[in-house]
Amino acid sequence: MRSYKAKMVTPIRLPSREERSRNLERAGYNVFNLDAAAVYVDLLTDSGTGTMSDAQWAALVRGDEAYAGSESFHRLREAVRDVMGFEHVVPTHQGRGAENVLYGALLGEGDVAGGSSGRERPVVLNNTHFDTTRAHVANQGAEAVDCPVEGAWDRTVEGDFLGNFSVERAREVVDEVGAERVPVVVLTVTNNSAAGQPVSMANIRETAAFADEIDATFVVDACRFAENAHFIRERETGFADRSLAAVAREQLSYADALTMSGKKDGLVNIGGFAAVRDPDLLERTKQRAILYEGFPTYGGMAGRDLDALAVGLREAVDPPYVAERVEQVATLGELLSEAGIPIVTPTGGHAVYVDAGDLLPQVPPGAFPGQRLVCELYREGGVRGVELGSFAFPGADRPEYVRLALPRRTYWREHLEHVAETAATVREQREAYTGLEIVSEPPMKELRHFTAELRPR
Known part of the structure; x- marks a missing residue:
């Protein structure tokens, strides 16, 4: 049981699947370019997105x-x-x-x-x-x-x-x-x-x-x-x-x-x-x-x-807060694992990392399997995560991970269950997904994942 209670809430809305598909196209298949109001469960980052006491x-x-x-x-x-x-x-x-x-x-x-x-x-x-x-x-x-x-x-x-x-x-x-x-x-x-x-x-x-x-x-x-x-x-x-x-x-x-x-x-x-x-x-x-x-x-x-x-x-550094924080991340990891999603274990303290290369083996690294997974999580359930693989780190020898970062003191178990159900839907349809290619990117490639635009290959 949480050691806190809610004193303020913000309404959220799940757009229709058709809306989400249009939003993806307008965003150039980069979820950083989506409006926050068009996102249902936002796991893009844990940076500045939490709830203050x-x-x-x-x-x-x-x-x-x-x-x-x-x-x-x-x-x-x-x-x-x-x-x-x-x-x-x-x-x-x-x-x-x-x-x-x-x-x-x-x-x-x-x-x-x-x-x-x-x-x-x-x-x-x-x-x-x-x-x-x-x-x-x-x-x-x-x-x-x-x-x-x-x-x-x-x-x-x-x-x-x-x-x-x-x-x-x-x-x-x-x-x-x-x-x-x-x-x-x-x-x-x-x-x-x-x-x-x-x-x-x-x-x-x-x-x-x-x-x-x-x-x-x-x-x-x-x-x-x-x-x-x-x-x-x-x-x-x-x-x-x-x-x-x-x-x-x-x-x-x-x-x-x-x-x-x-x-x-x-x-x-x-x-x-x-x-x-x-x-x-x-x-x-x-x-x-x-x-x-x-x-x-x-x-x-x-x-x-x-x-x-x-x-x-x-x-x-209040022990109940940190313990609950880490346990919530572990809970999301357990729900995803039960849905057959390959994740990094043990889970860390702020996010669950999904292995997109394992989940979408037909998409080669040069076609950004992690970014494709990020897009499909949004299309299927309005869930926004972030790619931390070959798109975010060009030229680096890293796995094709997608990070689902939990804002602090913000979401409840029902939201985590929705994320797992969305990921399960993506997994069921995974063979239909092709890769992406970059249409435009900034000069500094170390930061390209923030603003670059892509399209399906």
């Missing part, structure tokens, strides 16, 4: 909208210090804003930037770069290299912490390019691109030690830090008796800096921040924030949003 809504009212030094900023800074253990915080409008200001400060200035000094491009290592992270690294003239553990992208392999960073693979990269070309090591918790799998505390410590060994800045992408801490308590020896808040704080204690999308485990609809320990890096990050986000005590956010995020960070 009454305490967060109350916090909006006391927001201090002062341009500089607002009380709202001080309350956010206190929450970041208490929950995450960082003294220095620079607010941004969302997670990609944090990536811009932090990676720009780390990669885009001085001798480390290949473009400014004529040196070879710097290399950034990550357990797995997500789309915007990879794009921001590339935008600073650096090369993004993934270091997942063996089996991270193999659905037949099961493990407690398949989101881990492979230090062995990272050492191979360093041996090849030289430690001086690796100024930044990133760890994404949980590992969104690797089916949302968690990262162990032991691996966090090992990765931090490796970064220190090669004199690299160790950055944690902390947008799902509370969910990752839950898995550590549940699966890793020695943590079951520790509080969720203590585990969440320890896993971040090894980082030199972090980026945070408040739209995930901050439980808000907008906002984020970068947090750092080094005063010099803080100043460089603040100067970039002034240029791209706003004054460093509001960073593109209204004071009311700063206050809501401060409350959300504290709610995120």
